[in-house]
Amino acid sequence: MKLKQIKSRELSLRIKFILLFTITISGVVNAQLDAKSLTPKDTVLKSPDILQDNRVTFRIFAPKANDVSVNMDGFDKNIQLVRDNIGIWTGTTDPLKDDIYEYTFIVDGAKVLDPNNAQATRSGKKYQSFVVVPGEESNLYVYNDIQHGTLSKRWYDSPLLGMKRRVCVYTPADYEHNSKKYPVLYLLHGGMEDEDAWITRGRVCQIMDNLIAQGKIKPMIVVMTNDNANQSASQNDITPLSSEGGIKGFFNNAGKYTNTYVKEVIPFIEMNYRTYNNKENRAIAGLSMGGINVQTITNNNPDVFNYIGVFSIGIVSIGMTPEMIEKSKQERDEKIEVLKKHGYKLYWIGCGKDDMTYGTVRFLKKTLDKHDFKYLYHESSGGHTWNNWRRYFTIFTPMLFK
Amino acid sequence: MKLKQIKSRELSLRIKFILLFTITISGVVNAQLDAKSLTPKDTVLKSPDILQDNRVTFRIFAPKANDVSVNMDGFDKNIQLVRDNIGIWTGTTDPLKDDIYEYTFIVDGAKVLDPNNAQATRSGKKYQSFVVVPGEESNLYVYNDIQHGTLSKRWYDSPLLGMKRRVCVYTPADYEHNSKKYPVLYLLHGGMEDEDAWITRGRVCQIMDNLIAQGKIKPMIVVMTNDNANQSASQNDITPLSSEGGIKGFFNNAGKYTNTYVKEVIPFIEMNYRTYNNKENRAIAGLSMGGINVQTITNNNPDVFNYIGVFSIGIVSIGMTPEMIEKSKQERDEKIEVLKKHGYKLYWIGCGKDDMTYGTVRFLKKTLDKHDFKYLYHESSGGHTWNNWRRYFTIFTPMLFK
Numbered sequence: 061m062k063l064k065q066i067k068s069r070e071l072s073l074r075i076k077f078i079l080l081f082t083i084t085i086s087g088v089v090n091a092q093l094d095a096k097s098l099t100p101k102d103t104v105l106k107s108p109d110i111l112q113d114n115r116v117t118f119r120i121f122a123p124k125a126n127d128v129s130v131n132m133d134g135f136d137k138n139i140q141l142v143r144d145n146i147g148i149w150t151g152t153t154d155p156l157k158d159d160i161y162e163y164t165f166i167v168d169g170a171k172v173l174d175p176n177n178a179q180a181t182r183s184g185k186k187y188q189s190f191v192v193v194p195g196e197e198s199n200l201y202v203y204n205d206i207q208h209g210t211l212s213k214r215w216y217d218s219p220l221l222g223m224k225r226r227v228c229v230y231t232p233a234d235y236e237h238n239s240k241k242y243p244v245l246y247l248l249h250g251g252m253e254d255e256d257a258w259i260t261r262g263r264v265c266q267i268m269d270n271l272i273a274q275g276k277i278k279p280m281i282v283v284m285t286n287d288n289a290n291q292s293a294s295q296n297d298i299t300p301l302s303s304e305g306g307i308k309g310f311f312n313n314a315g316k317y318t319n320t321y322v323k324e325v326i327p328f329i330e331m332n333y334r335t336y337n338n339k340e341n342r343a344i345a346g347l348s349m350g351g352i353n354v355q356t357i358t359n360n361n362p363d364v365f366n367y368i369g370v371f372s373i374g375i376v377s378i379g380m381t382p383e384m385i386e387k388s389k390q391e392r393d394e395k396i397e398v399l400k401k402h403g404y405k406l407y408w409i410g411c412g413k414d415d416m417t418y419g420t421v422r423f424l425k426k427t428l429d430k431h432d433f434k435y436l437y438h439e440s441s442g443g444h445t446w447n448n449w450r451r452y453f454t455i456f457t458p459m460l461f462k
Numbered sequence: 463m464k465l466k467q468i469k470s471r472e473l474s475l476r477i478k479f480i481l482l483f484t485i486t487i488s489g490v491v492n493a494q495l496d497a498k499s500l501t502p503k504d505t506v507l508k509s510p511d512i513l514q515d516n517r518v519t520f521r522i523f524a525p526k527a528n529d530v531s532v533n534m535d536g537f538d539k540n541i542q543l544v545r546d547n548i549g550i551w552t553g554t555t556d557p558l559k560d561d562i563y564e565y566t567f568i569v570d571g572a573k574v575l576d577p578n579n580a581q582a583t584r585s586g587k588k589y590q591s592f593v594v595v596p597g598e599e600s601n602l603y604v605y606n607d608i609q610h611g612t613l614s615k616r617w618y619d620s621p622l623l624g625m626k627r628r629v630c631v632y633t634p635a636d637y638e639h640n641s642k643k644y645p646v647l648y649l650l651h652g653g654m655e656d657e658d659a660w661i662t663r664g665r666v667c668q669i670m671d672n673l674i675a676q677g678k679i680k681p682m683i684v685v686m687t688n689d690n691a692n693q694s695a696s697q698n699d700i701t702p703l704s705s706e707g708g709i710k711g712f713f714n715n716a717g718k719y720t721n722t723y724v725k726e727v728i729p730f731i732e733m734n735y736r737t738y739n740n741k742e743n744r745a746i747a748g749l750s751m752g753g754i755n756v757q758t759i760t761n762n763n764p765d766v767f768n769y770i771g772v773f774s775i776g777i778v779s780i781g782m783t784p785e786m787i788e789k790s791k792q793e794r795d796e797k798i799e800v801l802k803k804h805g806y807k808l809y810w811i812g813c814g815k816d817d818m819t820y821g822t823v824r825f826l827k828k829t830l831d832k833h834d835f836k837y838l839y840h841e842s843s844g845g846h847t848w849n850n851w852r853r854y855f856t857i858f859t860p861m862l863f864k
Contacts, residue, residue, distance in 0.1 A: 124571040127526065169526040170569040171577060178587040178697035185580040187589060192701065203700050208617040208626060215610040215635075224610060233617075236734065266699075295580035297668075298605050299594065332638065 107176040108191040116153045116191055123147025125167045133162035134445035158195020159447055162188035183257040200454055201263045206273040207233035211265050216328040220320045226293035228255045230265055232272055232279035241334045243341035243461040244281045248350030254294040255286040261446045278461045283329055289317035318356045322364055343460045345369025347449045359395035362402035369408045369456045371449055373417050374424030396431045406459055407435040410452040412442040509578040510593040516557045518593055525549025527569045535564035536847035560597020561849055564590035585659040602856055603665040608675040609635035613667050618730040622722045628695035630657045632667055634674055634681040643736045645743035645863040646683045650752030656696040657688040663848045680863045685731055689755055691719035720758045724766055745862045747771025749851045761797035764804035771810045771858045773851055775819050776826030798833045808861055809837040812854040814844040
């Protein structure tokens with residue numbers, strides 16, 4: 061087995077296109093001819109296909125498969141597809157609210173990206189195709205013909221973690237064209253994810269561009285960190301570790317990593333970007349595991365952030381012994397009092413009614429209430445999904461730095 | 463069907479990890495217990511598994527599948543996998559040279575990313591898992607513990623194409639820490655690809671970091687454009703067009719787009735980065751479709767680039783009428799004479815022995831020979847593959863700006 065002369069797909073397709081184009085301009089197009097010559101690999105189907113009433117039809121050519129369905133992220137039931145006589149499987153959703161929907165085909169049990177859809181998200185190991193059902197809200201999630209900010213992937217030194225680490229930084233479109241200073245929002249991802257999560261699944265660049273253009277938020281820098289203490293960057297780019305993001309990342313987060321946020325991440329950003337270096341101009345938010353980290357970081361550093369967002373998580377004690385629970389409760393009570401005394405402009409909590417973390421959020425609210433600690437609580441429909449986190453982001457950011 | 467309370471995979475896995483961790487530290491680990499509770503979704507297999515002799519074993523859990531193989535990018539034959547009694551399919555390659563290998567599982571005809579491998583490339587619509595077989599050459603393709611440059615995704619205005627367009631820019635690690643000027647290498651992708659191709663499949667950031675750290679190349683800025691005239695950015699991020707990258711992109715490239723390179727791309731880069739704005743400090747290279755564009759751009763602009771790289775393509779006349787061929791031949795002959803007269807430091811052509819474009823490269827060489835136009839020709843093994851283009855990049859860049 062060796063590398064050989066391949067009719068590379070790119071090239072053979074291009075030549076096919078050229079020939080097709082030549083036929084087209086010669087006026088002798090025969091659609092039948094083209095359809096006949098298609099191989100499974102090249103079959104072009106309209107998928108996803110958004111219908112007038114915002115139902116979405118999915119199609120895949122899989123003549124050898126016995127069973128094909130569509131798994132939509134955050135939905136309780138797969139959509140069963142039906143095979144036609146040449147092997148095209150088709151299925152349609154109910155009418156959908158305008159939003160981004162991530163999905164994969166399940167072909168005989170295997171997860172398959174939609175081969176006819178260029179659009180996919182990645183976070184951690186998880187790849188999914190996605191479809192944008194158009195409307196006012198989902199229009200915030202796509203690139204419109206307005207000015208766009210820059211996304212940079214930079215590296216900083218972390219002596220505390222003993223490695224160089226990558227961070228994603230969004231700077232607004234006007235950043236390059238003036239010498240102004242900017243406030244900064246720090247964003248933390250969920251478990252099993254990485255510094256790309258808020259970009260690919262969260263659509264932060266598109267949302268920021270749109271909300272800035274609409275005048276709904278103050279132009280700000282957005283910093284997206286990798287919050288797995290044992291990863292220097294997304295495993296997609298670095299050599300994978302034998303022990304991956306999950307367990308070590310999570311447990312280190314509770315201690316070693318969260319310390320580095322104020323000692324290493326913020327100094328790096330403030331030294332390398334034109335930022336206001338004060339509490340009034342710093343915000344932090346995180347989802348799920350990131351929301352636990354946000355609580356840890358802000359409880360431990362009451363003078364650093366004026367705006368705090370905790371998305372879809374509250375106080376988690378799972379896996380702790382009764383002694384650990386009691387000790388962490390005492391520490392938390394003290395720290396919440398200190399944070400309250402130091403003051404903050406906004407403490408925002410968001411959670412879906414059907415989120416499995418709902419109970420942890422209720423516990424957080426109860427704890428804060430006990431201390432008469434002010435917060436804004438937003439309860440949405442839905443569960444532990446990026447559909448909610450994108451939406452929370454669009455609700456949270458307009459309240460910052462005003 | 464509605465968004466519901468999901469036991470999100472991230473969260474349920476995390477909780478599983480926490481419990482597992484708790485069990486582990488309690489010293490009552492029972493590996494059997496964990497294996498039994500695995501669902502198909504969660505099954506963790508070692509895949510890819512690099513063996514001592516650089517053979518690679520692939521594994522996937524697909525109990526419902528009838529037929530599973532592995533397709534390796536650039537290989538002529540798929541590897542047939544064999545099923546065990548619980549539904550794990552396994553297969554092993556021959557010993558492999560150190561390199562990056564892109565692959566997908568083919569499960570009952572459908573292309574499936576390796577669910578146990580976080581590492582995948584994307585270019586255009588094409589997603590593939592990849593494995594790095596370690597060695598001296600492939601060590602250039604991975605992040606080592608050295609200083610890393612920054613990757614920025616920026617947008618520039620293109621009045622000529624009537625849209626804003628995204629460009630990827632690599633700046634070396636020392637760029638932020640001095641006020642020096644830098645030379646610039648412009649890189650063009652192949653057909654059906656986009657501005658991310660050289661990053662994800664070409665591993666430009668890793669290669670640049672490594673070659674700079676080894677002192678083998680001059681620190682330089684690398685600019686990676688989207689060369690499909692009808693796309694503002696990768697279709698992964700923008701709303702997909704009804705007519706996609708392929709045909710329109712290719713045909714516009716031959717005219718409208720290549721003009722914008724010197725009129726719009728270069729001025730944007732030179733206004734926004736610390737660059738030497740002269741021919742001596744500009745290089746350009748492209749592969750396949752990008753190599754055609756490089757010839758067009760440099761033939762039309764003999765005073766702009768001192769270093770020119772044409773990878774895996776030569777003179778292409780497919781789809782042209784005899785009159786078009788004759789006309790383009792005359793124009794080319796004139797332009798080559800002009801380019802020769804204006805001078806250049808390096809004209810580098812690379813091609814694989816087994817590349818289907820080999821004949822077009824022979825035609826280019828013959829044409830240049832006829833004009834006594836000096837060039838360096840590198841003939842490698844292999845075909846029209848990113849394995850070759852990464853390698854050409856590591857051969858070409860050390861010759862620049864010296």
